[in-house]
Each structure stands twice: as structure tokens, then as C-alpha cells.
Amino acid sequence: MLVVMRAQATEQDIAGVCEKIQSLGFRPHVMPGAERTAIGITGNHGPVPAAEFEDLPGVAEAIPVSKPYKLVSREVKPDNTVVRIAGVAVGGAELALCAGPCSVENREQILASARAVKASGGQLLRGGAYKPRTSPYAFQGLGEEGLKYLAEAREETGLGVVTEAIDVETFDLVEEYADCIQIGARNMQNFSLLRRAGRARKPVLLKRGMSSTLDEFLMAAEYILSEGNYQVILCERGVRTFADHTRNTLDLSVVPAVQSLSHLPIIVDPSHGTGKRDKVHPMALAAVAAGASGLIVEVHPNPDRALSDGFQSLYPEQFQELAEECRAVADLLRKRRVSAEARLAPALS
Ligand code: PEP
Ligand code: MN
Numbered sequence: 001m002l003v004v005m006r007a008q009a010t011e012q013d014i015a016g017v018c019e020k021i022q023s024l025g026f027r028p029h030v031m032p033g034a035e036r037t038a039i040g041i042t043g044n045h046g047p048v049p050a051a052e053f054e055d056l057p058g059v060a061e062a063i064p065v066s067k068p069y070k071l072v073s074r075e076v077k078p079d080n081t082v083v084r085i086a087g088v089a090v091g092g093a094e095l096a097l098c099a100g101p102c103s104v105e106n107r108e109q110i111l112a113s114a115r116a117v118k119a120s121g122g123q124l125l126r127g128g129a130y131k132p133r134t135s136p137y138a139f140q141g142l143g144e145e146g147l148k149y150l151a152e153a154r155e156e157t158g159l160g161v162v163t164e165a166i167d168v169e170t171f172d173l174v175e176e177y178a179d180c181i182q183i184g185a186r187n188m189q190n191f192s193l194l195r196r197a198g199r200a201r202k203p204v205l206l207k208r209g210m211s212s213t214l215d216e217f218l219m220a221a222e223y224i225l226s227e228g229n230y231q232v233i234l235c236e237r238g239v240r241t242f243a244d245h246t247r248n249t250l251d252l253s254v255v256p257a258v259q260s261l262s263h264l265p266i267i268v269d270p271s272h273g274t275g276k277r278d279k280v281h282p283m284a285l286a287a288v289a290a291g292a293s294g295l296i297v298e299v300h301p302n303p304d305r306a307l308s309d310g311f312q313s314l315y316p317e318q319f320q321e322l323a324e325e326c327r328a329v330a331d332l333l334r335k336r337r338v339s340a341e342a343r344l345a346p347a348l349s
Pocket of ligand 1 (some may be wrong): 237
């Protein structure tokens, strides 16, 4: 159920609806929009009677939500959500570029990576301190030591830090150091972790599970929003297919598909999406052309010595070129959009 308020509804009207929802034992989620505020309801196991709300002051209508997910849906919030990570907008007019190594390996490596990302105009630094590895014998990350090096890299460069939380046990620590908490593909349906992320005070980057459908992806995001954290960025990182020329198959068609169903921003990871260094640049360009709000790319000062994902990590000079070309594509698309809007504006007014 979605309670849509009138454009003129007051704060008091909104509070009145929230109280009513709580008195029924449910949870209200206030979603302010450009034209009107909507209030989503969660916690109900059956239909909520619309008549309970229709006569309350400020209410325009109470409508059932037709999708299995509610809070992530455009039906609930027609305007795009812009998520802010340490002052960087994801989902706004600018392309957001997040880059760095797969894992934080040591102090020098992450500082060198951060300087390279900064020099290329990237705004966010990635790097895992806790790594979900296929083999239990592979490098598992430096843990808190890695988080401290990330904080030092942020201090020096001003880049916001995106780093992964792999379990509920270490979540608090990751939340303390990160500017944005990544939930990885393998954990996309780890529902207790998603609920914990929903109680976090930091934005969340949710990667698509490697065999998840669009609905499953959006439902995973719904877990986070349903706990009250609306700052969620979706990330396409490739899915498993029969193809063996790449590590995964980057499903770029999910970008416009997400954008039509959800208000949440979607970015693309062409590194895990291809698993091969020479495919990262072309697929990054394609992702921007498809309308992605940003990219997350693996870059390493010495990829051949990387402790994880070296074969898909770019050399710093390659990232510089990728960043320049992707920004050029994003600028071109933005200019075309702005001039199309300007052409349409007189017709609409
Ligand atoms: C990563 O970003 O290094 C990572 C492990 O990604 P994914 O969860 O998409 O495999
Ligand atoms: Mn990786």
C-alpha cells in the first residue's frame, strides 16, 4: 500500500498518516518527491484497507503497489534517488567514478592506488579489507589493518572509501571506517547481512548476485530499504552464462531495465563483469552509453603482482584513459539531454 499525499499536504498531515500506520502495527516510510510525498507501508502480511487512509487530512489517494517490491519501486518514488557518498553524488548529472584495487594488500599499495585514482579524476576509492574468496586458502584480506590504510588514503587524497562487508560479525567495523559499504555478489541474498546493512548509517553499494534475476536483485535492495536505509546504489557486475570468453557476462540491458522499475541509481563493474583487462575499457564505455550512473573499476599499481584479480585490474595509465573517454561519453549524452529538454520546454509550457 502506498499513501500518496496532496502537493499541499503539511508536515502535520504526513505525521498523522505515519501515526495511523504505526497504530495498525506497520512501519511507515516517508518518500519525499519533487511534486508530492508518498508514504510506503511495510510490515503488513495481508492487504491494508485503503479506506483507513483516504479520509485523513492531506491524503490524495491510497493505492495498492502492484510489484512484489515496494520501496525500491518507481511507483512509490517517481524521481531518481541521488545517493551521496562523502559528498560525491551517485545518480545525479555527473558520472561517478570509483576505482582501486580488488584487495587492500599493504599501506604503500593502497596509497599508490589512491593517488592514481585521484590523478585520473576518480572520486571514490575501492578496496576490500575483507574478501569473499572462492578458496579458503586464497588471500582473505587484511581486516581492520586494511580499513586503517583505506582511512589513511582517504585522509591524504580526499577520496570517499567504498569497501565490502562480508558478514554481520565484522559489519560494525566496516561501517566505522567506510563511506559506503559494499555488499558483494555472493552475499546478495544473505538476508541477515542485508537487514544489518538496512540499519547502517552509511550508503550501501549492492552488487547483483551472479545468477540473480532483476526481481531478485530489486528484492535484495528492498531488504535494505525496508529497514530504513534508503541510500542504496545497485551495481551490475556480470552474471554466469555458458560464455567462456569472459569470466562473467556483463548484462548491460539491466541498466535501462532497473531504471524503468526503480528510482535507485545503478552503476556498472566492468572488471568483474569481464574478468579480462583488455575487455574492461570497451565495456566501461558501453556501460556509460547505456546510461549507468557510474563505474566501479579495479586498478592496481602493479597488477601482475596483485594478490587478487590481477588479470582484470588496469594499470594506472589505462584507468586514466578509461576515465577520460567515459567522461567524454557521459558529457556528450548530458549535453544532448539538456538540449532536447530545452527544445521540449516551450512546447510543454
Ligand atoms: C569485488 O568487488 O572485489 C568483488 C568481490 O566483487 P563481486 O562481489 O562482484 O564478485
Ligand atoms: Mn575483485
